[in-house]
Amino acid sequence: MTKKLVIFLHGVGSNGNDLAGLGPHWAPRLPGVAFAAPDAPFRFDHGPGYQWFSLDAITPQNRAARLIAARSAFDATLHALLSAQQIARPENVLLVGFSQGSMMALDALASGRWPLAGVVAFSGRLATPDPLTPRCQTPVLLAHGRVDAVIPWEESESAALRLKTTGLPVETLFENGVGHAISGTGAQRAVSFIARCFGLTDAL
Numbered sequence: 294m295t296k297k298l299v300i301f302l303h304g305v306g307s308n309g310n311d312l313a314g315l316g317p318h319w320a321p322r323l324p325g326v327a328f329a330a331p332d333a334p335f336r337f338d339h340g341p342g343y344q345w346f347s348l349d350a351i352t353p354q355n356r357a358a359r360l361i362a363a364r365s366a367f368d369a370t371l372h373a374l375l376s377a378q379q380i381a382r383p384e385n386v387l388l389v390g391f392s393q394g395s396m397m398a399l400d401a402l403a404s405g406r407w408p409l410a411g412v413v414a415f416s417g418r419l420a421t422p423d424p425l426t427p428r429c430q431t432p433v434l435l436a437h438g439r440v441d442a443v444i445p446w447e448e449s450e451s452a453a454l455r456l457k458t459t460g461l462p463v464e465t466l467f468e469n470g471v472g473h474a475i476s477g478t479g480a481q482r483a484v485s486f487i488a489r490c491f492g493l494t495d496a497l
Contacts, residue, residue: 297491298378298386301330302394306342308332312391319484323493329374334366345397357422360400367397387411387490391475392444396420402427411490413483415475418444419452425459433463434486436479438471
């Protein structure tokens, strides 16, 4: 069986260990799937941890430029992981992002740079500027708490609408009473989604 890889992409000011713990919990549901949880390539501006791009003086007007400037370092991080895992095709890779990591995951797909097996984006937003140009029909799951005080849940609702206009299959999970976090329900929905993306539904 062709090797499959899930890559976790953490939020700003955090590190790879923040999401890595999901791997052991999900592994029984995803037999034969490997997991990786890299640190973002840049040190966080305001303390320990890492960031995919700086939030200093960021605005809705300059966010897309920050995202685009971060692409080369992001892509280098992923290419290094694929090489280490001896995976030649991005179609065998699925990205799971949280917050800023979700922005990077969605941008990797929406910009057409990465033809992935799937994307799970928790508590994120689609900051990629139009036109969106995904290269394949990659399934997407957007999960967001309705009381998120960091990134409003409507950002994921907007992302779903934009991604659907490109023909991508998009699923959403909007949870009452959940803030800027990954809930137990969200994690369970995600692992089921990933299993389907990798054709492992018989293992559930």
